[in-house]
């Protein structure tokens with residue numbers, strides 16, 4: 001097998017999950033630096049991409065020098081997906097392109113996402129259309145099903161349509177994020193197709209990651225557990241178990257804020273705002289709950305430096 005995914009899967013490590021509102025350029029940069037096998041953008045609407053008229057779309061824009069980044073698209077109309085793939089390739093230099101078949105959010109219903117699990121033949125036609133528009137690997141990220149597990153059937157159909165890789169989040173759409181991801185069901189998919197299967201769901205610790213790595217998947221994907229903890233990728237890539245000191249974590253939290261300010265630039269008030277990181281920064285310092293109240297109020301990277309000063313200076 002050749003292509004981007006095959007070239008990355010010949011080494012140890014884990015993949016950064018696509019997460020709307022989280023897996024943006026700054027988070028991807030930190031994960032990539034720590035050795036993530038690849039990262040995946042937040043999902044981008046194929047239709048939205050067609051209506052946009054330049055490569056400045058922040059959801060798709062890479063950070064300078066970014067590589068090994070997969071762009072995820074969602075939609076339900078083959079012609080839109082094919083055109084969006086061309087735009088994505090032209091504007092955003094992706095390493096591969098992924099189709100979202102797992103998003104259960106209501107506003108995406110009827111337009112793709114997990115809805116495609118109810119009409120998988122539509123998903124197969126989307127994969128074929130996407131492949132007709134690019135020579136890059138095209139992959140899909142599914143849940144187990146809409147309200148019951150039909151992941152093996154769907155994965156085999158996606159493989160036949162030409163998908164180069166499938167990621168399985170081990171929950172149904174109906175479950176949203178409740179209950180536990182079913183890794184037995186993920187393993188069944190991995191055993192039923194000849195393309196690599198990446199497993200996703202509830203990996204928050206190194207032990208969990210290592211246990212899941214031996215379930216027959218080609219690699220594991222980490223989402224929520226990587227928020228404030230990019231070192232999970234380093235540990236899985238290198239085999240070491242190190243969780244850095246509070247000083248190193250505080251420095252990385254500040255760096256995250258600086259990358260945020262740099263990538264997004266000034267808002268309409270002329271402020272390089274880091275407000276979207278209010279939900280992220282405390283996760284770097286779970287052992288310093290006394291900083292939480294201040295970290296969830298920061299506006300700028302300077303605020304972050306002030307709040308973290310006691311730790312930064314060591």
Ligand SMILES: Cc1cc2nc3c(=O)[nH]c(=O)nc-3n(C[C@H](O)[C@H](O)[C@H](O)COP(=O)(O)O)c2cc1C
Nearest residue numbers: 017018019020043141169200201202203222223224
């Ligand atoms: C806030 C949030 C946003 C997400 N956005 C996406 C998305 O844009 N595309 C996608 O395929 N999955 C998305 N997911 C699902 C994750 O990629 C992942 O499959 C899921 O969270 C389970 O993995 P985890 O337990 O490691 O977080 C999102 C999850 C969360 C929590």
